Amino acid sequence: MPVEPMVVLDGVHKRYGDTAVLSGLDLRVERGEHVTLIGPSGSGKTTILRLLMGLEAVDAGTIHVGGRCLTHMRRRGAVVPADEKHARAVRRTIGMVFQQFNLFPNMTVLGNLIEAPVRVLGMSEAEATRRAAELLELVGLTDKTHERPTRLSGGQQQRVAIARALAMRPEVLLLDEVTSALDPELVAGVLRLLRLIGESSDITILCVTHEIGFARDFADRVLMFDGGSIVEDGPPERLLVEPRVPRTKEFLAAVLEGR
Amino acid sequence: MTGIWDWGYAVEVLPALLRGLQVTVLATLLGSVLAFALGLVLAIVLRARVPVLHRVVRAFVEFWRSTPLLVQAYVIYQVLPDVGITLGSLAAGVIALGLHYACYTSEVYRAGIEAVPVGQWEAAAALSLPRSRVWFGVILPQAVPRVLPALGNYVISMFKEVPLLLAIGLVEVVTVARQLSADSFRPVEPLTLAGLLFLLVSLPASILVRRMERRAGAG
Amino acid sequence: MLDNLPLILSSLAAGVPPTVFAAVGGIALTIALSAVAGLALLSRHRAVRAVSRVYVEFFRGTSEVVQLFWIFFVLPALVGYQIVPLAAGIVVLGLNHGAYGAEIVRGAVRSVPRAQYDACTALSLSPWDRMRRVVLPQAVVEMLPSFTNLFIQLLKSTALLSLVVVDEIVRRGQLLVPNLGVGEKLTIYLVELLLYLGLAVLVTSGMRLLERRAAARVGRPPTAARSGFATGVAM
């Protein structure tokens, strides 16, 4: 029996008002795979991650995560759109890190890290705190444990946000341009952390980024997006070096020129 | 004795209440005119930073708006006659309202004036416009439309505060309602109707102001 | 001319406790009603929103004096039971300012950025935890300055209770006026105004302290410097 893919999108449609963002997108991501999404702004990369995280609802199509359907559920034999409770149960296996960090300003760094493990996973506060200490060590911010997030630099905040997502022990991690809001000198630290996480865990990672160099050595597979569909799909060594589709070529040239 | 609500009596007292409401509206409008004009003067004095005057005005505005309008109305109605200025209930009430709310509208104008880009002052200065032209030709025409919704809200607030002027003998709608209920020993109809009349005026007025806010926000 | 000053001071000072009592009671009721009605305005259920909306519009749309007289004169005629003037006053102060407070609460909750909700969803927090642990603590910081202004309004409104013979500051003054000659009226009213100013400064300083604490808890500097010494509004 073949191992089931970790993430499966089947014929996913999504529109905002009059703009159709995704029209029948199919996507498969294997367990433990690191997939990088590249493509011009507005091509629908964020939308895919938000749909996976359950922050938006699909208009049509289905999404499965870890073999469980996120978008629909069975009720009395019939398949109906998922209700809040069902969606929350499936979402628990997914973590997301945002471009703008989105830390809770009313809690300390530690508070941000233990909030969900305690309230959602039902972990004891002591246990959650112990785990948080490990994660803060991993992200190199042990000395900031009791700080307010607003007193940290952007890079430090983003490392806390990554630790916060990991604290929920997600099976799938979604990273949406996590270095785009950072000052240039802070980018390297965050990317180094992501590489470390990629190497030391078996989490499935979907990562939107414009850091082509990072994508090359981090990803198992790169997806080039344009206008809501995948225009090219391949291993980074090939796709980023010798793109076959003109659109990819143009995009990579534009991004590299921007450096 | 009829039931809780006597329609016949309600209809009977309505004309008198409506006459009272006219007085309430009149006091509101006169008070608004005074508050708008005086508030503008206060705002300009505060903005112009005339050395001592500016501090005095500032302290007065703070003091006046943190103390009750009722007491201020008593001062104007009862104390001024001692120094030879005798005012009727309406005049005293309008002055009390206007002065109290000028302390709020001055703040509204200030915000509106501050929202006019610095470049406008500089452009006016570059053209060597006289002081009064700068204010009335350049700054205020830009600032005032923006603050109209906020001023409108204060008009509605004033309208709802007019009844406290019954304490200085103004025969507005609530006074009429109280007199009617004292005469008939039936407070239910007159006072309830008075309340409904307030709703009848202030609800459409708030909707109007909200519409102005949306337009100001969009424009 | 100031011969009667001690008498005036002691008479008016005796009105301070009822005024403070009415203000504190009114503020407590205002806080409770603002929270309940404000959150109800944000409810998912249409009916809950509608009930709260009617309450808010009704009390913001009618005059406080009418509300006071209605509870004081009409209610007894309907239920055959007269409530104590001070209690009636507190109820009206609370109901009236609670309606304004509800809008403050609603606005503050809605001002919490959408991104904070996204972060809660990404962490699978329940709607209840999201509200209690993330949204409200941030909204409170946002609403405190507006509540400072609302409480000052409420403090000023306690003067209306003199109209239903509560023995607070203004009513004490009214009892003095006929007995003291020309010239003393000004003294009486000035003392009254200064007493209210003092109370307003107390309310504002207390609230400023809370605002600073709350702002620090979300790692923000205190709300932009505001210079008004009593009402806390920038000038």
Ligand SMILES: Nc1ncnc2c1ncn2[C@@H]1O[C@H](COP(=O)(O)OP(=O)(O)O)[C@@H](O)[C@H]1O
């Ligand atoms: N909440 C929204 N409302 C309306 N349009 C949206 C919304 N979010 C995204 N869009 C539109 O959907 C398209 C795809 O957006 P997005 O997924 O954010 O692209 P990307 O992340 O690749 O830049 C864009 O045209 C964008 O304007």
Ligand SMILES: [Mg+2]
């Ligand atoms: Mg994006």
